[in-house]
Amino acid sequence: AFERLASEISAYYLLSVEQAPSDNDGRNHRIDVSVQRRGVTLRSRQAFVLDPTGGRKTAEESLIESLRSPLAVAGVPLRLTSFIYQDPKASGKVRIVLAADVGQAGTAPGQYTMGFIVVDDLGKVVASRSEKLKLEPLEGRKNASLSYLDAVSVDPGVYDVRLAAVDADGRHGSVVREVNAWKMAGEEFTYADLVVNHAATASAGLRPDVEPHVDADGVAAYMELYAASEDTFKDVKVNFEIADDDSAPALLTMPVELRTGAQPTWRNALGFIGAEPLPAGRYVARARVLKGDKLAAVLVRPFILEPAPASKGGPIVIPAAFARVATFNRNAVLEPALVNGWLDSIATRSPSLKSAMTEARAGRYSPAALEALSAGDQQIAAFLKGLDLYAKGDINQASIQLNIAAGPRKEFYPAALLLGACFAAGGRDRDAAGIWQMALGTEDRPLVAYTLLADARMRDGQADAVISILKPAYAKNPGNDDLGKRLAVAYLVTAAFGEALPILDNFLTRHPNDPDALFAAVLAQYQVSLVTGAELSSVDKAKLLKYEKAYKGPEQALLTKYVTSLGVTR
Known part of the structure; x- marks a missing residue:
């Protein structure tokens, strides 16, 4: 049957006529097709029979x-996409991977007869396949279409791929x-299609999909690059991005390491982008390929980000510069104001140490120690x-x-503070x-x-320990930015966004352009609104617009995404 189809499909017209009620009688009905053009051989059906029993x-x-x-x-809804790779087993061939969604969302698994043909630009069928198989949704997908996957190797070219499905009914x-x-x-430099899917499936190899559904754990992206020489890859870089659409600015970006592929002149790029920062919805993953300082290619694939489970508490994505914890500075406990405060306290407590304190205030701690002794x-x-040592x-x-x-x-606090500093200086936090x-x-x-x-x-x-330490201190010193910034970061890291927000608002009254x-x-x-579901007040909307306007940084697209997802517009 497929051989006959291959010979007939190169050129034909598809005509249809509406049947009359009397045609449905199980008898032969003649049908004539003619053309006025001369020198044409016409082959068509000569008659039709309509079975009265259906x-x-x-x-x-x-x-x-x-x-x-x-x-x-x-009759059966189908969505088809294709992925192109160099065939590692057939020299010069290109491997077309076909991925399809079969049926509506929620279609029950079942037996299907599936088939496809690949037709070249001359109308010739160059590849075909049909088979009966049970189709199911991809693992972990709920209320989804059924998944179909197949592949075929062809010569390079432009083809029409026709995929058909017949269900059990x-x-x-x-x-x-x-x-x-x-x-x-044989090309100097080229690349294959981009594949994206849920990061948790990457260990078993990413399965091509029409529109993958991923969760906040992340998006895995994969592509192959090919060259005539290994040296070609010395100046090739690949960045994976997530954006709202093909041309929108990147919301998240991740540079990818290139690894040797199936052949020495092939490279694989596999990367993971955590999707925690993003609201649920439709996005595209992009692979941006750079060769030297020139953009060589941008490959795009759509995906759907599922809502994060409530138990996860939302994203924990904090600007690196804001959340960076300071390394221990050994000189922080040697500030003159701090040391002189200790010496004043000792002098008040022990008047007999006047000579020792005179030496110590002059920075001569070793002689001061001898005087005290x-x-x-x-x-x-x-x-x-x-202190001297x-x-x-x-x-x-x-x-x-x-x-x-x-x-x-550790009741003598100045010595305890310095002793802790000794451990911190040695990396023993x-x-x-x-x-x-x-x-x-309990003292201040x-x-x-x-x-x-x-x-x-x-x-x-x-x-959590940081919060218990800083919360009472900040309550007494709400204008101290060193305390406030650290406490806000601790709240953000523990997903206590409601507690972090007023501290950040307070900080921004003094640093409006940070x-x-x-x-x-x-x-x-954004996170507070996501959890509560409450509509923002006009005051909060105005505040967000003010913050968006004031922000000048690398996360502009993501910040705007948060603002617009809350229904705030200029």
Whole structure:
């Protein structure tokens, strides 16, 4: 049947007539087709018979009928897309991968007769296949169409691909798609199509799909690149992007490492983009291929981002510059104002140490320690000796003296602060934070004590602890940006967006053009609205428009996406 179809499909007209009620009698009815043009051989059906009992065609007959039609047949809904690769097993050939959605969303799995033909620009059928198989939705997809996947190797060229499906009840449908199977073998530099799908499926190989459904865990994207020489790839770069549509600015971008493919002159690009920052909806993934400083190609594939489960608490995407935790600065505890405050406190507590304090205020900590020892105060002597060693960079010896001075419960705070600094300087943030936390007590401490402790906890991945440390300190000092910024970041990291928002708004009253704080504030407002579902007030809408206008940074497209998704327009 397929051989006959191949010989007949090169040139034909499809004509139809409306039957009369009397035709449905099971008898032969003659039908004549004629043309006025001379020198033409005409082949057509000479008669037709309509079965009065409504007899059914076989699945193969329905399949051939659908494939013969130059127009799509709508009995079974079909959506078809194609992916083009260089065939690794057939030299010079191009592999066309066909992916189709069969049926409406929610169609039950079932047996189908599937078939396709590939027709070249001369009308010749160069490839065909038909088979009976059970179709099911892709794993993890709910209320989805059924999935079909097949592939065929052809010579480079432009083809019409016709795909047809017949279900168990005899309903049949077809779809026609033009496919450009461009030449890849022997080219100086070229590339294959882009494939995208849910990141969790990447370990088993990305399955081509018409319009993949992915969740917030991320989008995996894959493409192949081919060259005549390995040296070609020295200046080739690939970036994967997510955008609203083909021409929209990128919302998210990820550079991709190229890895050697099936042959030495082939490269594979596989990358993952976390989709947590994005609202649910339709997007496109783009592969932007650069060769040197020139754009070589932009490949695009659509996908649908599913809503994130409520249990995930929404995206946690914070501008890197805003959320970056400061590395420990050893000199932070040697600031003159801080050290002089300690010395003043010691002088008030122990008038007998006047000579020692005179030396210490002059920066001569070692002689000051000897004076304190001579005065009989071993604790202050150990503290001053530890301070001297710490200032000189002898951290290990300093920690010994400071541990003695701090006391078993770290009750002498200046020594405990310096002792914690010794651990932090050695990269032992958890030990440093433990000492600082113990020494903090209930008294008001210098603000640097809270920021150092918060940074150590954050570097150790304990954002909840940062909140418990900074929340009371910020309540007493709401105008302190060092405290406010750190507390806002801790709230964002723990997805406590409602708590972060007023702190960010407060910060922006003093820094109205800070791009990272502006982005974080819009993100927090978006998340609060997403969770509550409440409509924004006119005040909040005006605030978001103000923030959007003030923002000047690399995440402009994403920030605007948040604002517009909340129904805020200029």
